[in-house]
Amino acid sequence: MSAAPQTPAAPPESVLVVEDDRGHRELLHEELAEAGYAVTAVGSAEDAARALAQQAFSLVVSDLRLPGADGFQVLEDARARVPAPGFIMLTGFGTIDQAVAALKAGADDFLTKPVDLDHLRLAADRVTEARRLKDEVRRYREVLAQADGFHGMQGHSPAMLQMFDLIRRIAAADGSVLITGESGTGKELVARALHAESDRAHGPFVALNCAGIPEALLESELLGHVAGAFSGAKGARRGLFTEAHGGTLFLDEIAEMPVAMQSKLLRLLQDGRVRPVGANEEIETDVRIVAATHQDLQAHMADGRFREDLYYRLETFRIEIPPLRERGDDIEYLALQFLRQQALARGLPERRLSPEALRALVRYPFPGNVRELASLIERAATLATGEVIETRDLPERVFAIGGEDAGVAAGGAGAEVLPVAGVGDDTQWPTLEEREREYIQRVLEHVDGNKQRAARILGIGRKTLYRKLGESDPS
Numbered sequence: 353m354s355a356a357p358q359t360p361a362a363p364p365e366s367v368l369v370v371e372d373d374r375g376h377r378e379l380l381h382e383e384l385a386e387a388g389y390a391v392t393a394v395g396s397a398e399d400a401a402r403a404l405a406q407q408a409f410s411l412v413v414s415d416l417r418l419p420g421a422d423g424f425q426v427l428e429d430a431r432a433r434v435p436a437p438g439f440i441m442l443t444g445f446g447t448i449d450q451a452v453a454a455l456k457a458g459a460d461d462f463l464t465k466p467v468d469l470d471h472l473r474l475a476a477d478r479v480t481e482a483r484r485l486k487d488e489v490r491r492y493r494e495v496l497a498q499a500d501g502f503h504g505m506q507g508h509s510p511a512m513l514q515m516f517d518l519i520r521r522i523a524a525a526d527g528s529v530l531i532t533g534e535s536g537t538g539k540e541l542v543a544r545a546l547h548a549e550s551d552r553a554h555g556p557f558v559a560l561n562c563a564g565i566p567e568a569l570l571e572s573e574l575l576g577h578v579a580g581a582f583s584g585a586k587g588a589r590r591g592l593f594t595e596a597h598g599g600t601l602f603l604d605e606i607a608e609m610p611v612a613m614q615s616k617l618l619r620l621l622q623d624g625r626v627r628p629v630g631a632n633e634e635i636e637t638d639v640r641i642v643a644a645t646h647q648d649l650q651a652h653m654a655d656g657r658f659r660e661d662l663y664y665r666l667e668t669f670r671i672e673i674p675p676l677r678e679r680g681d682d683i684e685y686l687a688l689q690f691l692r693q694q695a696l697a698r699g700l701p702e703r704r705l706s707p708e709a710l711r712a713l714v715r716y717p718f719p720g721n722v723r724e725l726a727s728l729i730e731r732a733a734t735l736a737t738g739e740v741i742e743t744r745d746l747p748e749r750v751f752a753i754g755g756e757d758a759g760v761a762a763g764g765a766g767a768e769v770l771p772v773a774g775v776g777d778d779t780q781w782p783t784l785e786e787r788e789r790e791y792i793q794r795v796l797e798h799v800d801g802n803k804q805r806a807a808r809i810l811g812i813g814r815k816t817l818y819r820k821l822g823e824s825d826p827s
Contacts, residue, residue: 365480366407369393370400370414370426371442376465380413380472387473397421401429409437410480413472415465416443416450424457431458435487438479442467488696503545505538506689507682511674515542522669523549528621530606530666531644533673535812536723539644540604542671546642547600555599558592563608563813570613577629593626596639605813606643606666607652611659618662641666647816676718676725683714686722690729691741703736709743712751719791720810749794792820 367389371377374395381393392407394400397418403409412430416423423441430437441454444465451462460479463471501507502516522529523546531539540559547557565573576591592601603609609617620626621641625634643666652658676683687705695702705713709732718724732745743751792810799805807817 364388364390365410365484366390366392367411367413367476368400368403368407368409368437370395370397370412370418370423372396372415372418376415379469380467383469383472384413384476387476389476395419397423397425397429400426404429404433408433408435410483411438411440411476413440413442413476416441416454424454427454427457427459435483438483440472440475440479503548504541505545506686507679508685509674509679509682511679512682515671515673516545518671519545520549522546522671524551525669526550526640527668528641528643528666529669529671530649530663531642531671531673532649533644533646534675534719534721535646535810535816536721537646537673537675538722539646539673540602542673543600543602543604543642543644547602547640550600550640552599552640556596557600557602558596559602559604560592561604563605563815567610567613570610571616572629574613574617575626575628578631588628591626591628593620593637593639594635597637598639600640600642603641603643605645607645607647607649607658608813608815611657614659614662618659618665621662621665646812676721677716683718683725684710686725687713687729690726691733694730694733698733700733701739703733703739703741705741706743709741709746712743712746716750717787717791719788749791749798788820792817 365388367384369377369380369384369391371380371393372395377393377395381391384391389411392403392409394403395418397420400412400414404412409430412426414423414426418426423443427439427441430439436458439459440461440463441459442463442465443450454462460482461475463475502519505512505516507513519542529543529546531542533539543559544557547553560573562570572589572591574591574593576589576594578588620637623634624637624639626637627634649658649663653660653663676686684705687710691703691705694700713725713728720727728746728750731747732741736742736745792806795806795810796803803817804814807814810817812820
């Protein structure tokens, strides 16, 4: 087994020494170089200004008294750099007034000559570490500011900007909302944005995945129960409707809700009153319902799996989240954001995408949407051995479907060529259903037919996978 790729060692911190006394300059150069720094030494403020213009330094160590302009000029030039290096001022005439003036002007430390070399090393280490932490915090805040976007949703494509505007307008009302979209598009983020933009923002946001609760427990989970209502109910419990009073209740995977519970939910929406299991009295609630699904509720209504009256009650407002493949330049934008987040979170060098890798991502249909892209970037950032992510660092399914040049760039042969948009008969294009089924089969082959693993990779439930395959769930 080959060894795991080693993360490249970080380059040494660079230090600029400004000292007019040649002997002392060489001593400082030698001492800091032995401490592991990459040192540049000059003898005047003018030379220091030129060095600062040509190279980014982590630290400047400058004498206060220099021929011509003094150390305060060096400090001013250093502070003008972005990001500014750390700064240590040296002087043979150490006084309290000089120390205070240097620190007020932006110096990080102040040492008197003759310099104690041990103190110099300690000061250099302390100042460079403080600067590194400041830069890390600054970059982290930048990433957070960009990553936050619109309540955690990122993107500047027309489709996303239109959806953000729709969320703002719907948030001002109080009717139920149905959010639809493929798996991995961020339906809960949309629900949270609706809550945050509404007058209910001060109230609770409560979420429930209807597919994750057994049918026998779903009613108690939503409505609550009194002590002794059923076997094992030793104490009373508030339901999620009561928990969400004054706020928003988000019902994810609403298509998975049993028909019997759908009837009770419809009554709750009509009356606004909850009767906990085993209770004799009803409780008034003030809750906005936001439901979400990636399934076709029209098809569910046609075969009796979803109540038509509940559908129209939930669909007072509807938000359709665009899939990632329809969001234009957002794929590149999101990929770069995820790369920066990986670099910060894991202490990795910040990497970039090669043109071939970017083309492969843009052409890939992303059935798993943003969730899948985030996983792809995490994998690529981990496996890449250099600063540039190549197509070989991406999963095979990306360049296998992504087009001929992506396959060739990755070293593959016989990659499928998609028709060029706007060229030829429209019937040349495969349907989305065909693409989805082909992708599912590729994933199944990759996991040797293990449907549980395949569903986890695809970001869908096992029941959904069986349905897409046209098979019945054996459980």
